[in-house]
Amino acid sequence: MVKKGVAVVAVGGNSLIKDEKRKSIKDQFDAGAESMHHIVDMLEQGWDVVISHGNGPQVGFILRRSELSRHELHEVPLDYCGADSQGSIGYMFAQALNHEFVARGMNKQAVAVVTQTIVDRNDKAFQNPTKPIGSFMSAEMAHEKAEKEGWVVVEDAGRGWRRVVPSPIPQRIVEADAIQSLVKSGFVVIAVGGGGIPVVEDEAGKLHGVEAVIDKDFGSAILSNMINADLFVISTAVEKVAINFNKPDQKWIDRMTVAEAKQYMEEGHFAKGSMLPKIQAILRFLENGGKQALITNPENIGRALRGETGTWIVP
Numbered sequence: 001m002v003k004k005g006v007a008v009v010a011v012g013g014n015s016l017i018k019d020e021k022r023k024s025i026k027d028q029f030d031a032g033a034e035s036m037h038h039i040v041d042m043l044e045q046g047w048d049v050v051i052s053h054g055n056g057p058q059v060g061f062i063l064r065r066s067e068l069s070r071h072e073l074h075e076v077p078l079d080y081c082g083a084d085s086q087g088s089i090g091y092m093f094a095q096a097l098n099h100e101f102v103a104r105g106m107n108k109q110a111v112a113v114v115t116q117t118i119v120d121r122n123d124k125a126f127q128n129p130t131k132p133i134g135s136f137m138s139a140e141m142a143h144e145k146a147e148k149e150g151w152v153v154v155e156d157a158g159r160g161w162r163r164v165v166p167s168p169i170p171q172r173i174v175e176a177d178a179i180q181s182l183v184k185s186g187f188v189v190i191a192v193g194g195g196g197i198p199v200v201e202d203e204a205g206k207l208h209g210v211e212a213v214i215d216k217d218f219g220s221a222i223l224s225n226m227i228n229a230d231l232f233v234i235s236t237a238v239e240k241v242a243i244n245f246n247k248p249d250q251k252w253i254d255r256m257t258v259a260e261a262k263q264y265m266e267e268g269h270f271a272k273g274s275m276l277p278k279i280q281a282i283l284r285f286l287e288n289g290g291k292q293a294l295i296t297n298p299e300n301i302g303r304a305l306r307g308e309t310g311t312w313i314v315p
């Protein structure tokens, strides 16, 4: 098999939850297993893979469980909720990958790395929460939560209302060297879950968790640069990126350069809170030495890597 290089594949947190009625652990496992099936196709094509994942819905569920049980149990700070989500999603993905390896007779092992991401303690995001977490709500319910429980709520990209928390810009992945070593040793690595657990570094070099949720696409872009990935893939619910998305003159894009992506961005083609951060994360990767990036949905990853579909973004 010809080796193709190292790919970082970012899997959306929303993609683990097909709809509001299907969000049990079993439902999430099944959805995750579907994505892992397609990622194992990549391994068979010769790619070494680091899988990162979102945690927006899951970190919100964990936080809510903690809030609802505070009459009986201690509360869980948001950075610990993020760490919990890395553990449970990492476990799901590792098990689903293992099932695929057994079924295909592959001598591979998956390992999940608890990953911390350094952010700036003065990041303005701490005063301006923007990251949607947990379930979708009606406008009525959202306004009630805001009034009675002090939640900050927003309408999330036309899909309903959600609670939002601070989302500082990631600066550095603490465990990047370990992740790179594991990949070089042949492991399939699951890392930077939820963009990484947000931490700040003090003057003495000690790390301290902060209450926030990082954007997983930005965290994954930083990791891709830090480990010199050959490819950054964002796996989400659409086969391709479009201009004039959801409008009568919608046009799917097969390939765009950084300059074209910036032009489309300025023209407002990428929705804030959904496609825009993905494009911004890819621009960050490409402007810092990245060679190529791909946006597609899990079922089309194999075809896209053969050049048949997906949206490719290049310098």
Ligand SMILES: Nc1ncnc2c1ncn2[C@@H]1O[C@H](COP(=O)(O)OP(=O)(O)O)[C@@H](O)[C@H]1O
Binding pocket: 011, 012, 013, 014, 015, 054, 235, 236, 237, 238, 240, 241, 242, 243, 244, 245, 269, 270, 271, 273, 274, 275, 276
């Ligand atoms: N220009 C665009 N082209 C394609 N999809 C778009 C565009 N603008 C917004 N979207 C929406 O963005 C979604 C991906 O964002 P999101 O659901 O937040 O991702 P994630 O998979 O990380 O949870 C797509 O499923 C699509 O509905």
Ligand SMILES: NC(=O)OP(=O)(O)O
Binding pocket: 011, 012, 013, 014, 053, 054, 055, 056, 057, 193, 194, 195, 213, 214, 215, 216, 217
């Ligand atoms: N942390 C994060 O970006 O999660 P989602 O992809 O689920 O929004």
